[in-house]
Amino acid sequence: MTEQRRVFSLGELGKTVPVATADGALMALIARGDSSAFSGLYDLTSARVYGLVRRVVRNPAISEEVCQEVMLEIWRTAAHYDPARGSVTAWVLTIAHRRAIDRVRSEQASTNRDQAVGRQSVETDFDQVSDAVTSSLETEQVRRCLGSLTELQRESITLAYYGGHTYSAVAEMLEANVATVKTRMRDGLLRLRDCLGSEGK
Amino acid sequence: MPPDVHTLTGPYVLDALPDPERGDFEQHLAYCESCTIEVTELREAAVKLATQVAQPPRAALKSAVMASLNDVRQLPPLIPDADSADDSTVIAPKRGFGRRGMLALAAAALAVATSGGIAIDQYRENSASRQQNLQIAAVLTQPDATTKHASVTGGGAATVVSSTSKDSAVVLLSGLPRLGPDRTYQMWMIDGSKTAHSVGLTDGSPERTTVISGVADKIAFGLTVEPAGGSTRPTEPVAALIPMA
Numbered sequence: 045m046t047e048q049r050r051v052f053s054l055g056e057l058g059k060t061v062p063v064a065t066a067d068g069a070l071m072a073l074i075a076r077g078d079s080s081a082f083s084g085l086y087d088l089t090s091a092r093v094y095g096l097v098r099r100v101v102r103n104p105a106i107s108e109e110v111c112q113e114v115m116l117e118i119w120r121t122a123a124h125y126d127p128a129r130g131s132v133t134a135w136v137l138t139i140a141h142r143r144a145i146d147r148v149r150s151e152q153a154s155t156n157r158d159q160a161v162g163r164q165s166v167e168t169d170f171d172q173v174s175d176a177v178t179s180s181l182e183t184e185q186v187r188r189c190l191g192s193l194t195e196l197q198r199e200s201i202t203l204a205y206y207g208g209h210t211y212s213a214v215a216e217m218l219e220a221n222v223a224t225v226k227t228r229m230r231d232g233l234l235r236l237r238d239c240l241g242s243e244g245k
Numbered sequence: 246m247p248p249d250v251h252t253l254t255g256p257y258v259l260d261a262l263p264d265p266e267r268g269d270f271e272q273h274l275a276y277c278e279s280c281t282i283e284v285t286e287l288r289e290a291a292v293k294l295a296t297q298v299a300q301p302p303r304a305a306l307k308s309a310v311m312a313s314l315n316d317v318r319q320l321p322p323l324i325p326d327a328d329s330a331d332d333s334t335v336i337a338p339k340r341g342f343g344r345r346g347m348l349a350l351a352a353a354a355l356a357v358a359t360s361g362g363i364a365i366d367q368y369r370e371n372s373a374s375r376q377q378n379l380q381i382a383a384v385l386t387q388p389d390a391t392t393k394h395a396s397v398t399g400g401g402a403a404t405v406v407s408s409t410s411k412d413s414a415v416v417l418l419s420g421l422p423r424l425g426p427d428r429t430y431q432m433w434m435i436d437g438s439k440t441a442h443s444v445g446l447t448d449g450s451p452e453r454t455t456v457i458s459g460v461a462d463k464i465a466f467g468l469t470v471e472p473a474g475g476s477t478r479p480t481e482p483v484a485a486l487i488p489m490a
Contacts, residue, residue, distance in 0.1 A: 075319065075322065077319060079311065079314055082311075082314065083307075083311065086307060086310065086311075090301065090302055090306070090307065091299040091300060091301040091302070092292075092295040092296060092298075092299045093295075093302075094300055094301065094302035094306070095295065095298040095299040095300035095301075096294075096295040096298055096299075098298070098300060099298040108302060108303070108306055111302055111306060112306060112309060112310055112313070115310045116310065116313055116314075116317050119314055119317055119319065120317050120318070120319055120320055121319075121320050122319060122320075123319065123320055123321060123322040123323075124320060124322070124323060129281075129285055130285045130288055130289055131289060133292060134288050134289050134292045137292035137295050138288060138292065140295075141260055141292075141295075142260055145260040149264075182293070182296050183296045183297060183299075186293045186294065186296055186297055187297065190294075190297075201259060201291075201294070202294070204256065204259035204260070204261035205259050205260075205261075205291060205294050206294070206298065208260070209261065210256075210261050210262065210263045211256045211261045211262065212263070214261065226252050226253065226255060226256050227252050227255070228255075229255030229256050229259055229261065230252045230253075230254055230255025230256075230287070231255070232255070233254075233255050233258060233259075233287040233290050233291055234287070236290045236291075236293070237286055237287060237289070237290035240290055240293055
C-alpha cells in the first residue's frame, strides 16, 4: 500500500491536511494482516479502550465483551483508517466509545432504566474521575484542563462522555436548557482542545 | 439546516446525539468541510478523557482477541470505481469520511468557482454521479487548477476549471436559455492550430457537469448552438469562447 498522500490546499478553503506518517504506516501494516503490528496497537491502546468501555458500560463481563468487539473491529476495518482524519488513538477510542454507547443505549431501551439518578450522579461523576487519576503526565494534564472548564461545561461533557447520556438526558439531569447544554458541550471541548494544545506534549 | 447545526459538533463528538440526529448530522458533515475539521479536532481532545479512566483489561482478553484474528476477514481499502483507479494518488483521502469529505470539498469548490450559481444537489448520494464527482474532485483539487469564467451570448455563463497536470477540465454551465428540440449546445476544445474538436453535446442545464480529458494542448474552450445531433464544425458566431492558455 502506498503511503504517499497529498497535502492539498484549495484556494480560499486552504485547509492543509497534515499527514500522520507513523500512524498511517502502522495501520497499513495491520491492514495487510500483520498481527504483530496489531499486537503493538493493542498494547498501546487497550488500557484506555477497556477503561473507557468499563466506565460507560460498568458491568465487567459486558465491558470485556465490548472491548473484544472493538479490537476485532479495528483489525477488520484497519484499511479504512484515514490519517487525514485524526490520530490512530482517536480513531480507536472513537470506535470504542461509540460501541460502548450503542451497547448501553440498546440495553437502556430494553430495560427502560430508571432515569431518576439526577443530581446525585452528577456530583459523584467528577469525583470518580478525579479518583481514577494516576501519575501519568498526560492524565495530569487532562485533569488540569478539565479543571479549567466551567462547571456546566465540565459536567455536560463528562455526563455525556463517561455517562453515555444524550444531550437531552444531560440537560434534564443538570436542569439546564437543552440548547445551552449543546453549546456548552461544544465550547467546553473547544476550551479543552486549546488547553491541551497550549500545554504541549 | 437549522442555524445552530454547527454547535452539534460538540454533542456529536461526545456521542451524545440520539440516533436519528446522529445520522442527520453525519449527512451534514459530508457537505460541511469546516464542521468535519472541527469534529476531527474536538475528537482528539475528547478522547483524551479516556486517559482519566484507563484501566488495563485482564491478560486473557488479549489472548482471546489475538486468537480470533484469523476468524475475522479484513476489509479491503475503499477505492474509487475501477476506471478512475489511476487517479488514486490524487483522490487519496478516500477512506472513511474521506470520500464524502472530498465530495463536500468538490461541491464547495464548485460553489466558489461559480459564485454560488450552481445547484449543489448534484452531489447528493447517488452512485451514478459518484464516479463523475470523483473525476471532478480530481481536477478541482489539483494545485495547478485554474478557473476561467465567461458569459454566454444569449444568456448564462460558462466556467472552465482546468488542470494541466491532470490533463483534464471541468465545464460548468449555468443560466443558459433552454433550446428548442431542434437545437443543442455543443462544446469544443480548440487546439494550437485553431482546429475545434467536439467534446460533447449538452442541453445546457446546470445539473450537467462535463469532464473533459486531453486538454493539455488546447488553447480554448468554445460553446456553440448547433442543430440537434451536433455538427462536425462549430457554427459561428460562437456563444462563448474561453481562452485556456
